[in-house]
Amino acid sequence: MKRLTAPVFCELELFDACTGEMDEVAREVFTASRPYIQAAARDFSAKSATWTWCDLPRARHGYKEDIIAGDLSKGDLMDLYDKNVIKSKGRPRDIYDQILVTAQGQCPYCAGIGSARTLDHYLPKAKFPTLSVHPNNLVPACRDCNTDAGAGFPESQDLQPIHPYLDKDCFFLERWIHAEVIRCEPVVVRFFANPPVHWSDIDRQRARQHFTDCNLKDRFSNQVAAELSPLILQRKSSLAVFSPAQFEAHLRTVAEDATLLLNGWKRTMYLALCENDWFCSADFNGDWLAY
Known part of the structure; x- marks a missing residue:
């Protein structure tokens, strides 16, 4: 496996960049819910210190209408990545590209066999939507590793995949x-x-x-x-x-x-x-x- 240096961006920097490109109504809703995203980021940091990401709270399978953070639904938070990062032509996409380039084209999960052409959610956004735009949850990956990971995540610590940024030496x-x-x-x-x-x-x-x-x-x-x-x-x-x-x-x-x-x-x-x-x-x- 290949160790990657964690992104230089603050935990809510990508979230704030996304809200900065929204219209006034949407920005107001996301900004009001920001403390919940920050709390989720703190939980993520705490679990990263003990390598127990499997213990983080999960959203239900499906049910995109479930309210997850403040007034934001699971669907809102998943769309934040799909629509406000991937399709952005401004700062959110710049951050995406800067994270991707850190792998120098080599997928860290498979030790560089595959070409890292996209960002994988280490913790899938369908299960952990509050972390959908957390920089340390976005890992450059090849298509095979990204696809094989799927939308699930193990509930047992001994089955967790290796995290290229945050895992043990x-x-x-x-x-x-x-x-x-x-x-x-x-x-x-x-x-x-x-x-x-x-x-x-x-x-x-x-x-x-x-x-x-x-x-x-x-x-x-x-x-x-x-x-x-x-x-x-x-x-x-x-x-x-x-x-x-x-x-x-x-x-x-x-x-x-x-x-x-x-x-x-x-x-x-x-x-x-x-x-x-x-x-x-x-x-x-x-x-x-x-x-």
Whole structure:
């Protein structure tokens, strides 16, 4: 996963930017309800400090007419994002674009496999409408991760997805995604989640759940062929002069490349390759499966 710096905007800055573009009647209603949005933002901050977003109050499924904050309905707050941010040509859209660009095009949920082209509501606006325009609830995401997240959110802490801005350092600074090399034709690399044993049970389960929810097993595996086939061709030609130890060292330079994401597919794959004795020793010019 990729850590992103939290947006520089204040918790109600986007809300205020939206109301600033409304007509007088609508602005009066939203401004009068502002204290309720501020209270929800404080609750969000409190739960962020303990990573217990699942405990925040939820709106009922459907029922857009339910009054949620002051005189604002669930539908009003959902439309605030859909109509006053997405369709804005002023300050709200500028804030949206500035949040999106922080990902530098890489989706943080899937470690950069997908292109971040939209903002995902970490806490879905249908369930948590008072947070529909909270900057820290808006995360750059690719289409797959945004779609897979859906409109639901787990009610148990151990099933919460990893938050790219606000979550624990361990998810970003410690290795918890691993891979194994399967000796076959073509070579297969299988990815799996195996968090450190010193993590809490909740954090270990959260990591495994994130791996499953983002379908990282298959999505990481889909990246392998384009990288592995040229590597084997190099081993058969320009790298054929390398001893197994030299080839292992060559692979390890990528596995230890700090410019690549620690739990991204590429570093994970190269670590598995350099730690696999068969792969480092195989004579790919001969009957290498039997080697």
